[in-house]
Amino acid sequence: MGEGPATIGIIANPVSARDIRRVVANASNLQIADRVNIVLRVLTAVHSLGVNRVLMMPDRGGIRAMLSRHLGRERNLHHQFPAVEFLDMEPISTVDDTFQAARLLQASGVAAIVVLGGDGTHRAVVRELMNGDTGIPIAGLSTGTNNAFPEMRESTLTGMAVALHATGMIAPEYALAPNKLIEVSINEGQRHDIALVDAVISHERHIGARALWKTESLHSLYLTFADPEAIGLSAIGGMLQPVGRRDPGGLAVHLADDGASAGVLLRAPIAPGMLRDVPIAHWEPMPAGQAFTVPLQGGVVALDGEREMPFDAGDRVRVTLRENAFSTVDVARCLHTAAHMGLLRHPSQPHRRHPSWQATRSP
Amino acid sequence: MAGNPFPLSKAELLKAYRTMRTIREFEERLHVDFGRGDIPGFVHLYAGEEAAAAGIMIHLGDGDRIASTHRGHGHCIAKGVDVGEMMLEIYGKKGGSCNGKGGSMHIADLSKGMMGANGILGAGAPLVCGAALAAKYRKKGEVAISFVGDGASNQGTFLESLNLAAVWNLPAIFVVENNGYAESTSRDYGVAVDSYVDRAAGFGLPGITVDGTDFFAVYEAAGEIIRRAREGGGPSLLECKMVRFHGHFEGDAQTYRGPGELDDIRANHDCLKKFAAQVTAAGVISADELAPIDREALAVVEDAVARAKAAPLPTVADLTTDVYVSY
Numbered sequence: 001m002g003e004g005p006a007t008i009g010i011i012a013n014p015v016s017a018r019d020i021r022r023v024v025a026n027a028s029n030l031q032i033a034d035r036v037n038i039v040l041r042v043l044t045a046v047h048s049l050g051v052n053r054v055l056m057m058p059d060r061g062g063i064r065a066m067l068s069r070h071l072g073r074e075r076n077l078h079h080q081f082p083a084v085e086f087l088d089m090e091p092i093s094t095v096d097d098t099f100q101a102a103r104l105l106q107a108s109g110v111a112a113i114v115v116l117g118g119d120g121t122h123r124a125v126v127r128e129l130m131n132g133d134t135g136i137p138i139a140g141l142s143t144g145t146n147n148a149f150p151e152m153r154e155s156t157l158t159g160m161a162v163a164l165h166a167t168g169m170i171a172p173e174y175a176l177a178p179n180k181l182i183e184v185s186i187n188e189g190q191r192h193d194i195a196l197v198d199a200v201i202s203h204e205r206h207i208g209a210r211a212l213w214k215t216e217s218l219h220s221l222y223l224t225f226a227d228p229e230a231i232g233l234s235a236i237g238g239m240l241q242p243v244g245r246r247d248p249g250g251l252a253v254h255l256a257d258d259g260a261s262a263g264v265l266l267r268a269p270i271a272p273g274m275l276r277d278v279p280i281a282h283w284e285p286m287p288a289g290q291a292f293t294v295p296l297q298g299g300v301v302a303l304d305g306e307r308e309m310p311f312d313a314g315d316r317v318r319v320t321l322r323e324n325a326f327s328t329v330d331v332a333r334c335l336h337t338a339a340h341m342g343l344l345r346h347p348s349q350p351h352r353r354h355p356s357w358q359a360t361r362s363p
Numbered sequence: 364m365a366g367n368p369f370p371l372s373k374a375e376l377l378k379a380y381r382t383m384r385t386i387r388e389f390e391e392r393l394h395v396d397f398g399r400g401d402i403p404g405f406v407h408l409y410a411g412e413e414a415a416a417a418g419i420m421i422h423l424g425d426g427d428r429i430a431s432t433h434r435g436h437g438h439c440i441a442k443g444v445d446v447g448e449m450m451l452e453i454y455g456k457k458g459g460s461c462n463g464k465g466g467s468m469h470i471a472d473l474s475k476g477m478m479g480a481n482g483i484l485g486a487g488a489p490l491v492c493g494a495a496l497a498a499k500y501r502k503k504g505e506v507a508i509s510f511v512g513d514g515a516s517n518q519g520t521f522l523e524s525l526n527l528a529a530v531w532n533l534p535a536i537f538v539v540e541n542n543g544y545a546e547s548t549s550r551d552y553g554v555a556v557d558s559y560v561d562r563a564a565g566f567g568l569p570g571i572t573v574d575g576t577d578f579f580a581v582y583e584a585a586g587e588i589i590r591r592a593r594e595g596g597g598p599s600l601l602e603c604k605m606v607r608f609h610g611h612f613e614g615d616a617q618t619y620r621g622p623g624e625l626d627d628i629r630a631n632h633d634c635l636k637k638f639a640a641q642v643t644a645a646g647v648i649s650a651d652e653l654a655p656i657d658r659e660a661l662a663v664v665e666d667a668v669a670r671a672k673a674a675p676l677p678t679v680a681d682l683t684t685d686v687y688v689s690y
């Protein structure tokens with residue numbers, strides 16, 4: 001583990017948190033200007049801990065344009081930033097941009113990818129990384145609507161943790177954490193996708209405006225983790241039977257057709273500002289590797305909050321939980337480790353300061 | 364197949380397709396006729412953007428009002444303006460929607476709630492505030508919708524209207540048709556904050572961004588926004604990301620486009636193809652049921668052109684009519 005020229009990637013989705021939930025549920029909207037500020041804070045943080053090059057996804061949603069203007073101003077002010085290069089790709093303003101960026105970042109061998117977006121953006125990045133199997137970790141920053149997967153955290157701190165990992169100051173066994181995911185397969189893999197938090201089966205059968213918020217249409221939920229502190233459909237599981245992000249197994253929740261036939265009527269925060277009564281028939285643990293067959297004849301599978309995979313009667317839909325599927329930078333652990341090991345202390349006399357003081361203190 | 368998965372009946376789906384196909388045929392025909400020098404003035408074609416007009420207007424009645432843009436043919440057709448009268452108008456002939464004195468950028472039909480295409484960017488938004496204020500007083504649950512391009516959204520009139528609509532809690536809806544260009548200027552160079560939802564948020568209005576080439580995405584988002592406005596929930600903004608198939612105006616050489624851009628949008632972002640693929644894949648409508656609509660839309664347009672070519676021009680005496688309104 002050495003210093004090496006540390007490079008990280010950033011994928012910042014300009015269009016997360018723009019969907020219909022702003023109108024049906026007062027969900028918030030993180031403005032482009034704030035997303036750019038978040039990126040700028042990541043850049044300064046990683047640079048001051050030794051990351052000198054950052055590769056970024058270009059976009060046609062305003063982040064690249066505004067960030068470029070900002071970086072020009074910051075340069076005029078002689079502020080310190082890593083070299084920022086936009087990936088050589090032509091953005092088309094769909095999720096394909098995220099796939100392509102993840103692919104290019106993977107090929108360029110970055111040490112980690114910082115992702116700004118909601119559950120959906122993170123899912124897209126992970127889906128692409130799984131194809132490459134290089135084990136590049138991601139560090140998520142929540143800028144979406146339903147944010148069960150990425151953390152709500154000051155981006156400076158996430159940037160620091162990413163740099164501690166990327167520069168080798170903290171070894172992977174301390175810096176990274178394993179995550180679960182759910183695989184969805186229709187007709188033995190004819191169609192195939194993943195969810196990081198929830199694969200939800202709905203009676204609705206078209207994709208439309210994508211977000212899923214009508215609880216009367218829900219049929220069942222398959223959850224990698226169920227956190228009572230989470231917002232979104234996974235909160236239904238969180239309020240029934242919490243399962244931690246790092247615990248083994250997941251949770252399957254089966255809904256009843258109506259309140260009368262329900263074993264439990266549960267009130268849960270299924271979207272920001274939206275608590276709904278959900279009739280629950282029963283719930284059960286989801287052991288890793290065991291395929292669950294969806295009994296519904298025709299519907300849509302929503303992945304991490306968005307309607308994605310419509311299916312017809314006769315289509316065979318199976319969901320399977322996988323453990324240790326991909327890794328994330330464990331920001332809390334990195335920062336605690338840095339404190340514990342004194343990684344960010346350095347000699348107070350300027351003449352004794354070694355330019356690569358970081359590397360001399362790796363664990 | 365287990366029934367219709369869409370939130371519209373089969374008849375409504377066919378109607379939406381007919382609207383989009385009629386707009387497409389109308390615009391593709393104007394592209395040809397303008398090139399031949401048959402049409403006076405200027406035309407800006409809506410081809411490629413049909414799903415937005417159709418997905419929004421299908422929620423409206425004649426009592427709901429819209430104000431359109433310089434690229435207004437699609438809005439007119441979707442709002443129910445007579446295609447024959449539109450063609451007469453564009454050809455500058457008597458009997459047109461405005462008796463041939465307005466042309467492409469000034470088609471209006473108040474009986475259909477179409478307050479007019481508009482050659483002045485950003486001019487529709489204040490008109491819509493007025494119409495929405497009237498609707499608010501009439502208390503019949505009517506709404507007013509302003510269409511604006513990504514470029515025109517930089518106009519002060521548009522931003523002032525967002526403010527006014529918010530302060531007065533008007534049943535006004537602002538649709539930003541974001542096709543990526545204002546004439547030849549990419550929005551990267553012309554729009555400081557390239558998110559219209561952000562702009563709306565600056566005035567405390569909720570906003571939604573949708574794929575404007577997906578009829579069903581537009582339909583669902585517009586439905587919620589319009590329902591909210593009808594019920595007194597006030598103004599909102601809907602950003603439709605879309606593509607324009609032709610130049611800014613007819614005759615535009617489009618040297619500002621990227622290599623392969625036009626081929627790509629026609630191949631992969633054609634809202635009509637997407638719609639047809641979705642409804643046929645779901646087994647709700649067969650290709651054989653769409654084909655006659657294609658033929659009929661073409662026939663309607665051909666008939667409109669033939670009649671427009673044959674119709675007389677306005678006379679000198681017509682110059683002084685329709686100048687003042689008597690109350």
Ligand SMILES: Cc1ncc(C[n+]2csc(CCOP(=O)(O)OP(=O)(O)O)c2C)c(N)n1
Nearest residue numbers: 434482483484512513514515542544545546
């Ligand atoms: C007030 C005003 N300024 C300038 C123009 C000239 N003009 C006509 S269309 C256009 C670009 C409009 O772009 P956008 O609003 O994105 O609409 P689009 O053409 O892309 O549909 C301009 C600058 C005008 N008609 N009105």
Ligand SMILES: [Mg+2]
Nearest residue numbers: 512513544545
């Ligand atoms: Mg435009």
